[in-house]
Amino acid sequence: MKAVLTGNESAAWGARLSRPKIVAAYPITPQTTIVEKIADFIANGEMDATMIHVESEHSAMATCISAEATGVRTYTATSSQGLALMHEMLIWAAGARLPIVMSVVNRAFAPPWSIWSDHMDTVAERDTGWLQFYAENNQETLDSVILAYRIAEDRDVLLPAMVTEEAFILSHTVEPVEIPDQGAVDDYLPPLDLPHRLRPGEPVGYGSLMMPDQYMEIRYRMARAMRRARRVEEKAYEDFWDTFGRLYAPVEEYKMDGADVALVIMGSIASTAKDVVDSLRERGRKVGLLRIRTFRPFPAEEVRKALSSMDAVAVLDRSYTFGHLGALATEVRSALYGSSPPIKNYIVGLGGRDVRVRDLEWIVSDIEKVAKEGLDREITWVNLRGGEE
Amino acid sequence: MPYPWQELEEAPIARVPTSEIKRSSWRTMRPVIDYDRCISCMICWKFCPDVAIRIEKAPEGHKYDEIPVIDYDYCKGCGICANECPVKCITMEREEVGP
Amino acid sequence: MIEIRFHGRGGQGAVVASKLLARAVVEEGKYAVTFPMYGVERRGAPVAAFLRVDERPIRLKTLIYEPDIVVVLDPALLALVNVFEGLKEGGSVIINYGGDPSRLPVDRGKYRLFVVDATGIALDLGLGSRTNPIVNTAMLGAFAGATRLVSLETLERVVREGAPAKKEENAMAVRRAFESVREVT
Numbered sequence: 280m281k282a283v284l285t286g287n288e289s290a291a292w293g294a295r296l297s298r299p300k301i302v303a304a305y306p307i308t309p310q311t312t313i314v315e316k317i318a319d320f321i322a323n324g325e326m327d328a329t330m331i332h333v334e335s336e337h338s339a340m341a342t343c344i345s346a347e348a349t350g351v352r353t354y355t356a357t358s359s360q361g362l363a364l365m366h367e368m369l370i371w372a373a374g375a376r377l378p379i380v381m382s383v384v385n386r387a388f389a390p391p392w393s394i395w396s397d398h399m400d401t402v403a404e405r406d407t408g409w410l411q412f413y414a415e416n417n418q419e420t421l422d423s424v425i426l427a428y429r430i431a432e433d434r435d436v437l438l439p440a441m442v443t444e445e446a447f448i449l450s451h452t453v454e455p456v457e458i459p460d461q462g463a464v465d466d467y468l469p470p471l472d473l474p475h476r477l478r479p480g481e482p483v484g485y486g487s488l489m490m491p492d493q494y495m496e497i498r499y500r501m502a503r504a505m506r507r508a509r510r511v512e513e514k515a516y517e518d519f520w521d522t523f524g525r526l527y528a529p530v531e532e533y534k535m536d537g538a539d540v541a542l543v544i545m546g547s548i549a550s551t552a553k554d555v556v557d558s559l560r561e562r563g564r565k566v567g568l569l570r571i572r573t574f575r576p577f578p579a580e581e582v583r584k585a586l587s588s589m590d591a592v593a594v595l596d597r598s599y600t601f602g603h604l605g606a607l608a609t610e611v612r613s614a615l616y617g618s619s620p621p622i623k624n625y626i627v628g629l630g631g632r633d634v635r636v637r638d639l640e641w642i643v644s645d646i647e648k649v650a651k652e653g654l655d656r657e658i659t660w661v662n663l664r665g666g667e668e
Numbered sequence: 669m670p671y672p673w674q675e676l677e678e679a680p681i682a683r684v685p686t687s688e689i690k691r692s693s694w695r696t697m698r699p700v701i702d703y704d705r706c707i708s709c710m711i712c713w714k715f716c717p718d719v720a721i722r723i724e725k726a727p728e729g730h731k732y733d734e735i736p737v738i739d740y741d742y743c744k745g746c747g748i749c750a751n752e753c754p755v756k757c758i759t760m761e762r763e764e765v766g767p
Numbered sequence: 768m769i770e771i772r773f774h775g776r777g778g779q780g781a782v783v784a785s786k787l788l789a790r791a792v793v794e795e796g797k798y799a800v801t802f803p804m805y806g807v808e809r810r811g812a813p814v815a816a817f818l819r820v821d822e823r824p825i826r827l828k829t830l831i832y833e834p835d836i837v838v839v840l841d842p843a844l845l846a847l848v849n850v851f852e853g854l855k856e857g858g859s860v861i862i863n864y865g866g867d868p869s870r871l872p873v874d875r876g877k878y879r880l881f882v883v884d885a886t887g888i889a890l891d892l893g894l895g896s897r898t899n900p901i902v903n904t905a906m907l908g909a910f911a912g913a914t915r916l917v918s919l920e921t922l923e924r925v926v927r928e929g930a931p932a933k934k935e936e937n938a939m940a941v942r943r944a945f946e947s948v949r950e951v952t
Contacts, residue, residue, distance in 0.1 A: 281793070283786070283789050283790045283793050283799070309805075374680065375679060375680065376678055376679040376680075394805070395805075416826075416828075434678075437678055437679070447802065447803075447805050448802075448828050449828075451802060451803060451805060452800060452801065452802035452828075453785075453786050453789050453799075453800065453801045453802065454799075454800050454825075455793045455798060455799070455824075474678065474679075475677065475678065475679035475681055482685055483681045483682060483683050484681065484682035484685075484686065485679075485680070485681060485682075486680050487680075487682040489680065490670075492670040493670050493671065493676075496670075496671065496672065496673035496676055497673075497676060497680050499673045500673055500676060500678060503673075504678070547828040548828065550826045550827070550828045551826065551827050551828045551829055553826050554826050554827055633829055633830045634829065635829050635830075635832070636827070636829060
């Protein structure tokens with residue numbers, strides 16, 4: 280069914296089609312309309328789920344954890360400070376191996392307050408053991424919720440997953456979206472069968488004390504699950520393509536054939552960058568785009584394969600990890616360890632600063648200069664009023 | 669007791685019920701109830717932090733229908749029951765050496 | 768690609784209007800993307816909404832800086848915000864205005880000017896209140912009449928389906944404004 284939906288409506292549709300039994304959430308701008316839409320679905324009898332209102336995001340995740348532990352599918356959504364408040368429970372969900380799916384509407388951190396977009400909130404949760412998928416548009420925001428359940432719930436994975444969409448740029452922007460058929464989603468996404476679900480007749484303890492002689496082995500199993508998620512992810516995309524006709528990949532190569540320099544981008548900026556790459560290609564400039572969809576597990580091998588022969592690589596971070604480079608740049612650099620291209624990190628679009636066509640064109644010109652003359656500096660803040668020191 | 673990772677379950681789950689772990693060895697003193705003075709108020713039952721006091725039907729002829737009974741398999745000897753007892757009918761007595 | 772900016776006030780329905788217009792455009796087989804300028808919106812404060820229309824899928828996720836068309840829901844906004852900011856030369860301004868258009872501060876050497884008495888239409892059809900008429904659907908009709916980017920029939924149907932209240936009256940507002948919008952030459 281063709282519809283025109285906001286990103287948040289798309290996320291709500293993704294949830295609805297995935298048939299979670301429990302939705303627990305606490306409102307925060309710009310996530311609120313996801314939960315409102317789900318409340319509408321439930322009130323209209325279009326979704327068979329129980330909405331649990333809680334007093335904080337920490338409680339929302341705690342509720343999902345306890346519900347999921349009984350073997351039912353759960354969903355929640357949040358943003359920014361709300362995600363940060365959830366942090367402790369995020370670690371718990373992943374450690375307890377509960378494949379909860381959450382939409383995160385990327386919003387900048389306070390102070391100073393901002394309701395607009397950047398990736399700081401989800402990048403800060405990189406190390407919690409959650410899978411992370413960054414959507415480029417509303418269609419992907421919807422599809423990724425379904426995909427996330429499919430990947431997260433696989434017996435080889437059993438890790439929670441977050442699907443991100445950027446505040447306002449996607450969350451409140453209306454685009455044409457294809458809403459998949461419920462029957463096809465049901466075929467694609469079987470009901471949750473959680474092997475370690477709580478059974479009243481067989482009492483077990485979750486997460487009890489683990490002595491130093493056993494803890495590392497538990498962590499190793501979790502690391503192994505994250506590693507195995509790569510293969511599960513590939514299969515999920517293959518089947519998604521067969522069922523719905525839309526193709527996803529952990530990294531998307533756009534006009535990388537014959538490119539001398541490449542942009543590496545996560546999220547909605549990649550969408551704009553495709554237009555920029557097209558127009559520059561028409562003018563004979565040899566630029567390509569590598570869009571990172573899956574940030575965890577990080578597709579290091581694909582990144583290396585795509586980028587190692589470039590003359591220079593521009594990594595755009597819509598976030599910053601204070602004290603070093605942006606998180607994506609750090610990952611790309613480590614993936615390319617031992618191969619030659621100079622890598623320059625561009626910090627862009629913090630707090631919803633618009634990343635314009637001319638900003639991207641400037642970045643391409645700058646990285647072309649790096650390809651010719653070598654690296655002038657390893658990191659630069661783009662469109663910064665007053666310039667850099 | 670430590671297992672290689674291959675033999676662990678995917679999730680960090682303890683399948684041995686905690687009820688199988690007896691804690692009587694933790695005690696140096698044991699609470700003893702003097703049922704002649706006990707008023708069956710069950711305050712000790714409420715306060716026991718390890719749920720080691722049960723309410724049981726009193727023997728035939730006892731002045732109350734129900735009495736608190738200490739389960740010495742799980743009692744750690746913390747003494748909270750003796751401290752809270754309003755009529756001071758619970759005394760802490762030294763454990764014997766050996767089983 | 769055609770880029771459009773709506774100027775209204777919080778509560779006047781500029782955001783709803785841009786969504787209905789996007790749906791009508793998509794129903795006719797074209798592509799549309801619309802988004803509000805989120806900031807410190809309050810009822811009565813100036814707000815803006817944006818719409819892109821193209822024959823191909825739209826990938827640009829930036830704000831609109833150089834619109835082709837500007838739609839002004841409230842003529843009093845002309846004194847508050849620069850509604851012409853970035854408007855391309857030869858671009859169109861569609862203003863809700865029932866008075867003598869020669870009094871409007873529009874550089875007619877640079878822009879095409881269209882006017883429609885959307886407030887009069889809304890009051891006549893009982894849309895909104897006497898003091899706060901809701902002109903958004905009338906302005907959509909005027910937009911379609913002035914630009915022909917979407918047909919009257921599709922727009923009427925989408926408004927009838929999508930209007931939160933007074934569906935028939937809103938569809939009627941679309942038709943009346945479509946028929947009465949005129950270019951000031």
